[in-house]
Amino acid sequence: MPKKSKFEKDFLAVEEFFPKLSYFWNSKSKHWIVKGELDICDTEGDYWETFHIIIGIPQCYPHCVPIVLENSKLIPRDIDWHISQEGVCCVDIEHNLLAMAKRGINLNSFIREKVYPYFANQIYKLSEEKYAGKEYSHHLDGIIQYYIEDLKLISLEIIINFLERILSNSFIGRNNKCPCGSGKKIKDCHLDEINTIKSIGRKKIEEDLKNIRSKVSLI
The missing domain is CATH 3.10.110.10 (Ubiquitin Conjugating Enzyme)
Known part of the structure; x- marks a missing residue:
């Protein structure tokens, strides 16, 4: 069998x-x-x-x-x-x-x-005529909503900074200060969020970074 x-x-x-x-x-x-x-x-x-x-x-x-x-x-x-x-x-x-x-x-x-x-x-x-729970916006607005609300990266500039550093692998270690500006160590701040972003794959991170940069340039 x-x-x-x-x-x-x-x-x-x-x-x-x-x-x-x-x-x-x-x-x-x-x-x-x-x-x-x-x-x-x-x-x-x-x-x-x-x-x-x-x-x-x-x-x-x-x-x-x-x-x-x-x-x-x-x-x-x-x-x-x-x-x-x-x-x-x-x-x-x-x-x-x-x-x-x-x-x-x-x-x-x-x-x-x-x-x-x-x-x-x-x-x-x-x-x-409405959803019971949370609803993501469409397209790029939904992606930005995800980074801000789910991953707690509170501005487009911080999102871009995180994505750039993840792509360049410049997060040196858990004990370095978190690039969000909180003053906390990465392990006590955005470590889980960094690992989550890494898990979506390099191709998607690059795509998000390109689109969010374009949006910032239009503001």
Whole structure:
């Protein structure tokens, strides 16, 4: 009997929580495909809605970002609903997903912590015309919001300084003063945030730095 892959082992936990989801291997695209119905309930366990979803997971799982599609077309195909015209769902800002993939994504946790809340929040917005929790802005504004609110880099200049120093590997050590200007040592200030930025990958850091520099030049 062939040895089960990590994906197949992890899917056993998915089945316990989401019995209407199943999977198959697409040899052409080299993706695991999770497909089926996702029932959404409120915190009291009362049924809200059912979404038909597809999740594409690359062969390099768990070090990859799954692609989530909504097939039922219950969500308006509009950027303000964080979904593309093709139904690709933005379940979180790309930076958080890249950092998760660097550490290794667990499929069950990903569905429970990212996919399910995304669809529950869509139902809430359909009813209340707003999201229940935090919402990122679109495009570059959302990226800047991420650096300021999530990573606590309080200005564009500080963001640029951090990104430049990370790319040049000029953070000398944990005991050096943090470049945010707090006067604290890095280990007592932005060490976790520095490690998080590193985890999103050099290509994304370079892209963010270029775009944020361009924005500063226009101000």
